Amino acid sequence: MLRHIKPGMLVxxxxxxxxxxxxxxxxxxxADVFCIALGLLVVLCGLQSLYGYFKKDNGSIRAAVSLLLSLPTIALGMWALLCTVQSAMTFExxxxxxxxxxxxxxxVVRAQSSFALAKRKGQKWWVVLLLSIVSLLCGALLACSQLLNNRNVDLxxxxxxxxxxxxxLNLCCTIYIAMEFHALDRLDAAKAEMETAAAPEPSPEAPSPAPAEPAAEESAETDLPDVPAPELTTEPPEPDQEPTADAAT
Structure with a gap:
């Protein structure tokens, strides 16, 4: 379930x-802390513009624009830091x-989560969508709060x-959406296991044919024993015998 929880939403x-x-x-x-933070941000923006003026060519138009923007910005930020009460009333x-x-x-983010839950066919996704619409209405009311300013409403x-x-509301919806996605994942895993168990077992494979026997000539050649070649010897010829006198008599 934890992998479906968005840490940003919890924070x-x-x-x-x-x-x-x-x-x-x-x-x-x-309001005072907001004005101090806003003053620091404005001063930093002004200092960045002033740094851009010294970094660029002083005679260029961009450098002049950077200088014109930096000085009023720094002054506004310093006023927000020094005159906290007046700036709080001004920026309230x-x-x-x-x-x-x-x-x-x-x-808007919660509405997207409800659509994702509806796509997975989760239960009560429409409740999350209705709660997101309530958040949108409250946000629009605060954004247009100047319409209520003349009715003595403490904004x-x-x-x-x-x-x-x-x-x-956001904390409860985040936990509920994570639980729903976790339950849907478990249901999908159970369905996959049931489909795998119900599937027929594959038939055994037929034995592969034996390799063809070699030709008769090749087998005969291979079966013949190795006969050593005859050795050639060279003997000297016998000398002719001449008839002797004793044999003649």
Whole structure:
């Protein structure tokens, strides 16, 4: 089952729960931390543009544009770092927008998981799809939170409630989807074993034909023993015998 659990979804679920609790308990502290992080990011972007100005040719148009962009960016980042209270009040509208976008992305990812579960013919995939639609609606509501700004709605408190609910919901859906995929894998493995057991055994193979016997001439040649060749000896001829006087008498 563990191989079907997405670690990223678990991490985001825990982060949503923690962030939702922080927004419910100390919303102003979260806004201050957000402004500090945003100020650091803006200052780094401005320093990068300023570095690009000194790296390029000072007389070029791109260098002038880098200089014009770097100085206001650095000033805005320093203001966000030094004047935390004023910057938090100014950038407070960004927090619900950011949290709404996070919920929208999470809802889309969960909808994809429900479609994958439906493709495997899993049970209650439509419940996961409905919960993903709920996340999409909550994210769209937070992203368009400026429409509720004139109705005395605490947007940070509303964001905390939505994030806490989204974290718990995402955690439960992630575990349920992993359990369903694990059960489907076991069912597929059991079906494969049953099909293998029900399949007929293959018939034994016919014996291969014996190799053809060699020709008679070849066997006769091979059966003849090796006869040694006769040795040639050269003997000197015998000398002619002449008749003697005794034989004549």
């Amino acid at each position: 985001f679920s825990v982060l949503y729960i923690l962030l939702g609790l922080l927004l419910l308990l100390a919303p102003q502290a979260v 509208w960004l927090l619900p927008l950011l949290f709404g976008l996070m919920l929208l992305v999470d809802g 940070l408190l509303l964001s905390g409630i939505f994030l806490l609910a989204e974290g718990i």
